[in-house]
Amino acid sequence: MAIEIDTLRDLYEQMVLIRVFETESERQYKAARIGGYCHLSSGQEAATVGVVHALEADDLLVTGYRCHGFALARGVDPDAVMAELFGRRDGCSHGRGGSMHLLDVSRGFYGGWGIVAGQLPVATGLALGLVRQGKPQAVLCELGDGAINMGAWHESLNLAAVWDLPVVFMVVNNGFGMGTAVDRASAIEELYKRADSYGIRGERIDGDDIEASYGAAAELLAEARDQRRPSVLEVMTYRYRGHSVADAGLAYRTKDDVARHMEHDPLLRVRALLRDAGISETELDEVDARADARVAGAVAAADASPLPDVDGLAAGMYAAGSDVQFERMMPGSPFGEEELVFAGGLGT
Amino acid sequence: MAIEIDTLRDLYEQMVLIRVFETESERQYKAARIGGYCHLSSGQEAATVGVVHALEADDLLVTGYRCHGFALARGVDPDAVMAELFGRRDGCSHGRGGSMHLLDVSRGFYGGWGIVAGQLPVATGLALGLVRQGKPQAVLCELGDGAINMGAWHESLNLAAVWDLPVVFMVVNNGFGMGTAVDRASAIEELYKRADSYGIRGERIDGDDIEASYGAAAELLAEARDQRRPSVLEVMTYRYRGHSVADAGLAYRTKDDVARHMEHDPLLRVRALLRDAGISETELDEVDARADARVAGAVAAADASPLPDVDGLAAGMYAAGSDVQFERMMPGSPFGEEELVFAGGLGT
Amino acid sequence: MSAATAETGDVAGAQSGSAVMTYREALRLALREEMARDERVFLMGEEVGVFDGSYKVSAGLLEEFGPDRVRDTPISEEGFVGAGVGAAMLGERPVVEIMTINFLLVAMDQVVNHAAKIGAMFGGEVRCPMVIRTPNGAGNQLTAQHSQSFEGWFAHTPGLKVVAPATPADAKGLLKAAIRDDDPVLVIENLPIYKEKGEVPLDPDFVTPIGLANVAREGSDLTIVSHSFATVRALHVAEKLKQEQGLDVEVVDLRSLRPLDVETVAASVAKTNRVVCVEEGWPTYGVTAEIAARIQKACFDDLDAPVERVGMAEVPLPYAKNLELAAMPNEDRIAAAVLATLA
Amino acid sequence: MSAATAETGDVAGAQSGSAVMTYREALRLALREEMARDERVFLMGEEVGVFDGSYKVSAGLLEEFGPDRVRDTPISEEGFVGAGVGAAMLGERPVVEIMTINFLLVAMDQVVNHAAKIGAMFGGEVRCPMVIRTPNGAGNQLTAQHSQSFEGWFAHTPGLKVVAPATPADAKGLLKAAIRDDDPVLVIENLPIYKEKGEVPLDPDFVTPIGLANVAREGSDLTIVSHSFATVRALHVAEKLKQEQGLDVEVVDLRSLRPLDVETVAASVAKTNRVVCVEEGWPTYGVTAEIAARIQKACFDDLDAPVERVGMAEVPLPYAKNLELAAMPNEDRIAAAVLATLA
Numbered sequence A, B: 001m002a003i004e005i006d007t008l009r010d011l012y013e014q015m016v017l018i019r020v021f022e023t024e025s026e027r028q029y030k031a032a033r034i035g036g037y038c039h040l041s042s043g044q045e046a047a048t049v050g051v052v053h054a055l056e057a058d059d060l061l062v063t064g065y066r067c068h069g070f071a072l073a074r075g076v077d078p079d080a081v082m083a084e085l086f087g088r089r090d091g092c093s094h095g096r097g098g099s100m101h102l103l104d105v106s107r108g109f110y111g112g113w114g115i116v117a118g119q120l121p122v123a124t125g126l127a128l129g130l131v132r133q134g135k136p137q138a139v140l141c142e143l144g145d146g147a148i149n150m151g152a153w154h155e156s157l158n159l160a161a162v163w164d165l166p167v168v169f170m171v172v173n174n175g176f177g178m179g180t181a182v183d184r185a186s187a188i189e190e191l192y193k194r195a196d197s198y199g200i201r202g203e204r205i206d207g208d209d210i211e212a213s214y215g216a217a218a219e220l221l222a223e224a225r226d227q228r229r230p231s232v233l234e235v236m237t238y239r240y241r242g243h244s245v246a247d248a249g250l251a252y253r254t255k256d257d258v259a260r261h262m263e264h265d266p267l268l269r270v271r272a273l274l275r276d277a278g279i280s281e282t283e284l285d286e287v288d289a290r291a292d293a294r295v296a297g298a299v300a301a302a303d304a305s306p307l308p309d310v311d312g313l314a315a316g317m318y319a320a321g322s323d324v325q326f327e328r329m330m331p332g333s334p335f336g337e338e339e340l341v342f343a344g345g346l347g348t
Numbered sequence C, D: 001m002s003a004a005t006a007e008t009g010d011v012a013g014a015q016s017g018s019a020v021m022t023y024r025e026a027l028r029l030a031l032r033e034e035m036a037r038d039e040r041v042f043l044m045g046e047e048v049g050v051f052d053g054s055y056k057v058s059a060g061l062l063e064e065f066g067p068d069r070v071r072d073t074p075i076s077e078e079g080f081v082g083a084g085v086g087a088a089m090l091g092e093r094p095v096v097e098i099m100t101i102n103f104l105l106v107a108m109d110q111v112v113n114h115a116a117k118i119g120a121m122f123g124g125e126v127r128c129p130m131v132i133r134t135p136n137g138a139g140n141q142l143t144a145q146h147s148q149s150f151e152g153w154f155a156h157t158p159g160l161k162v163v164a165p166a167t168p169a170d171a172k173g174l175l176k177a178a179i180r181d182d183d184p185v186l187v188i189e190n191l192p193i194y195k196e197k198g199e200v201p202l203d204p205d206f207v208t209p210i211g212l213a214n215v216a217r218e219g220s221d222l223t224i225v226s227h228s229f230a231t232v233r234a235l236h237v238a239e240k241l242k243q244e245q246g247l248d249v250e251v252v253d254l255r256s257l258r259p260l261d262v263e264t265v266a267a268s269v270a271k272t273n274r275v276v277c278v279e280e281g282w283p284t285y286g287v288t289a290e291i292a293a294r295i296q297k298a299c300f301d302d303l304d305a306p307v308e309r310v311g312m313a314e315v316p317l318p319y320a321k322n323l324e325l326a327a328m329p330n331e332d333r334i335a336a337a338v339l340a341t342l343a
């Protein structure tokens, strides 16, 4: 589906922002200012931005752990995302979640989850919640090509179909689950055809084509909203970097494989579209420069954000008002538990 | 596939044996000589006997908890099956398993399992074991229409297909999972079509037609043995009794529904085939009489079998030689643990 | 008023007084009251609707509240527990029934790695106010795969709350408290206990606070600490020992496992100086291990004897009736443990 | 000889002597020796082959033994753990790698309700000789869903055996013992421990017996009871307290959790009269709860102070480095617990 030119320029800017953000994240990780697992989405920008662009303001988004790009595309403040990666108080999860567990309810982004396919039942439940509340919206649930072989896929798709829930399952087929190629993990390579097992629609598109990504997602999301039918959208793309920053990403593929994919880099493709539509190189370079500046600003903001307060170690674990329930648990508790966990309060 | 007449008479005898056995089991359950859950297969005899008849001597069989009929069809001694239901020492699981956990390795029957779909991964592993051992055989794995919505279905089918394992998944579609009709539980009603998600063959047959059951199973089992391909065989049948003896079975269907199915009772259908082939009523009545006698004998034998020895409470829990590993665990153990569990030995 | 009328439900509107009803009926009453009180509350699980519930706890609710609020699910515990998690994140109040706790093993990941993590992992930005109801226990020859008690595993998990009522009154009060709570709460029911009867307050605002144990019987000679059906056994044993030997055994019914009311336990042990902990499941690495560990620290100078533990013999529960009986924490074994601890 | 040559594997054939190698290399050596020794032994799991293992334990094994014996699986823990169960029932010796123990939550049912039940539930007619290897632990900001230690849940389960080596030598010895054992055995590894180095016997017949604890350090003032990485921490603390305060702390490394060698623990406590139990995970309803419960009963008259417990602060582990550090059972917290218990 053709995208109007000003919009396309904005989407290009988002894509560049994501690419620059991921590149910077890797640098910061190697500088030991980001820890844990850090999964980058460089190369997957068109799929991410195109599909997320099809979401309406009140639609909901749920993803796996490779979620920086989705958060940014959904409009989560880059400062808050970088601060989360830095483990700081102003992080979108207040430094509690890190790279895999970004969340911003104000943007309808319900996380960033780390257990492969664990987000699918949750997404199904969010869709159920929308239906029970009589809301017209839909849920977009991202998963990977490797996640499709988990039992949670099957149970979630079946439940969503039996209950007519408005959820689009976006299968990001980037060719590998860690080092395992799709054909070594899945009995069929056309993953979208698994939609047939649930009597729902399944589509496959070139995820590196932003217009195709947007168009297919817009259509399936509209169906989900209007007809309350779930569906499967398989987007074909490629992961440039390793599985996580810790993986060189060459044990299971060659440098040439990666180089070949980079030849039709999604950013270059959109850039070409924009140039053909008369946007000047200088204007496009300005877009790139703005992205660089935005990410530099995010790093500075993250850096300036304070560490979480150790007294608040247990903050948020339970709802406000829970402290009184736990008051009588202190006698005989393990060493230091009372001071570390309860002194600071649970429900704050 | 037409079955030779003498064979058909033998299969009819197995079917009658199962029907009589199940009827007797219900009586014994109500007389409180059988406990726990007791799931009967009355009405499903043609599917059970027809498919199991397609197994070669060294093929393996795995089922769910509705397993009396499968055990009998596979040739497990009715005395040992009834003794197991009675919880006696001569039971095929020595009184440890009961109705849901029959097993007879000498007949290639690897259980009787109670967790819905839990037997699927196990069956996949048995098939893997056969392949690793270079054996030509195949595994038949029974599951119900309700079990197909469990994640274990998906993971097992995908793994079996990716690894080319010789296992035929027999989906016994008897219309209900407890009180839930198939269309309320599964997004598609033609369950066999889920085979497409794994690029394997799926077939649906009238399970109450013993020749169709046998024929389809023979073909798919042969494929599994010769080409090492898994497959799905959906057999359409009907459960006459409640989900278990504790369920009247009328909250979710009417007496008429049941009566309508009983009109084309699989036993009557085979009996008709045999009569058409010139077997006399008297001869058929003799078959019925033999079945009655066989089951009466099984009850007598079960009755005569002693209770398991309480000293052997832990027998079999661990392999021989494990006692020494647990010797040093006794100090401070819970009340009575040493006498109850360890005194009698673990590995016997 | 009779349990029968409680069953038919005429009591739901009543504002005060109490009625004798079964544990099962008390749970149903709690569900009906909370569903009537709060549109966001809905029930889902296998066979909760058309079948009236595997153990009939939800009997009649489909008829009363309709299929949107009483949802039969496919057999997909991981799927529908997770559906509860997601719905709860949007502020719904799902009550998920798991037919028996044995089947939670296929949904552990959604309970332990999702529901329990939400509040803390996302910095308090979103909550998961859901209830999972499920019976533990053994005793009807259900055999090894269907006779287990895993509540200790959930009580081990920060982010979850776990309650285990032992009486019809607490079945109503704790289920209501759980439904009104803003965190994921497991309500551990029990198979043999469903038919137990007792007085149940009819006030729709009656709740049993989470985190408060109950001295179910006062005594000065020894304390039995227990939860769920083990408390029923403990009370019988206490009565029997009173009759037969004039012993005054105190019974502390934990009611909540996380939070755990150690204060009430410690106060009792300070008085009796001897304690036996009882559970339906396996004690080793079980619930009673934690109770004993807390007591030995909180009451170190009060104890005149080691904390004793009684539970199911540590084997996959066999089918044969005589073996099952021998393995259960039956009243004889509990009484013997009490006498041994007093010796 | 160097760890490097151990890495390249020249040692596998060696008949005697020992080599310094990492815990990771010791595990690899055990796998190579057992696969060479017994055709029935095969490895399966996510990324164990082409990727050389997520944590490189199986590096090189695909090349050496081929794809039938080193099997990369789809991401389907329930499926391939169950595949291990079935293969084991036919007498194969599957070694299933679960990338981290957190992911066992999706396979609990196959481990607890299938593998653990087989021997007893079928009356001893069939066995399940399989190994599940998986690391527990935290410390690298992996956050709430990836930083857990559930070994106590498996140790709670009759029918399973659970070992948790703390040294490279025991990593080799216990993994080999587990592979040769005729029952389902969980071998609990640990993330931070993989890089720890130590002397490892090269004798291919060296095994560490299951069910035998090890006095890792002798002392007379207090006993620390621990397993897995907590033992590494405990030994550092003991050394530090010796240096700084002249204290003689004994460290009992449990090595096995089921069976549990209480005799060795009790003998140590009888000598020191004071004990601190340490674990990487949450203590409440955790491993140390059972250890404390056993000690207070077995050593009631020996204890001069309550059994103390130290573990991870009971929260879903947060990401931020400062919060994670505060929550871990770090050496300062262990040392403080020791001093408090001696006070």
Ligand SMILES: Cc1ncc(C[n+]2csc(CCOP(=O)(O)OP(=O)(O)O)c2C)c(N)n1
Residues within 6 Å of the ligand: A066, A114, A115, A116, A143, A144, A145, A146, A147, A148, A172, A174, A176, A177, A178, A243, D046, D075, D077, D099, D103, D106
């Ligand atoms: C249940 C579970 N098993 C294993 C893992 C470890 N793991 C994390 S990501 C991953 C690969 C997932 O691949 P895919 O679904 O294709 O997503 P991608 O990383 O390509 O975006 C694995 C195996 C996990 N997090 N959860």
Ligand SMILES: Cc1ncc(C[n+]2csc(CCOP(=O)(O)OP(=O)(O)O)c2C)c(N)n1
Residues within 6 Å of the ligand: B066, B114, B115, B116, B143, B144, B145, B146, B147, B148, B172, B174, B176, B177, B178, B243, C046, C075, C077, C099, C103, C106
């Ligand atoms: C994981 C799990 N969930 C629930 C149950 C309870 N249960 C036992 S049988 C059954 C229905 C299964 O129906 P189906 O697969 O159609 O087999 P059928 O009983 O019809 O033979 C259920 C829900 C169980 N045993 N295991």
Ligand SMILES: [Mg+2]
Residues within 6 Å of the ligand: A144, A145, A146, A172, A173, A174, A175, A176, A177, A178
């Ligand atoms: Mg992928």
Ligand SMILES: [Mg+2]
Residues within 6 Å of the ligand: B144, B145, B146, B172, B173, B174, B175, B176, B177, B178
């Ligand atoms: Mg059925």
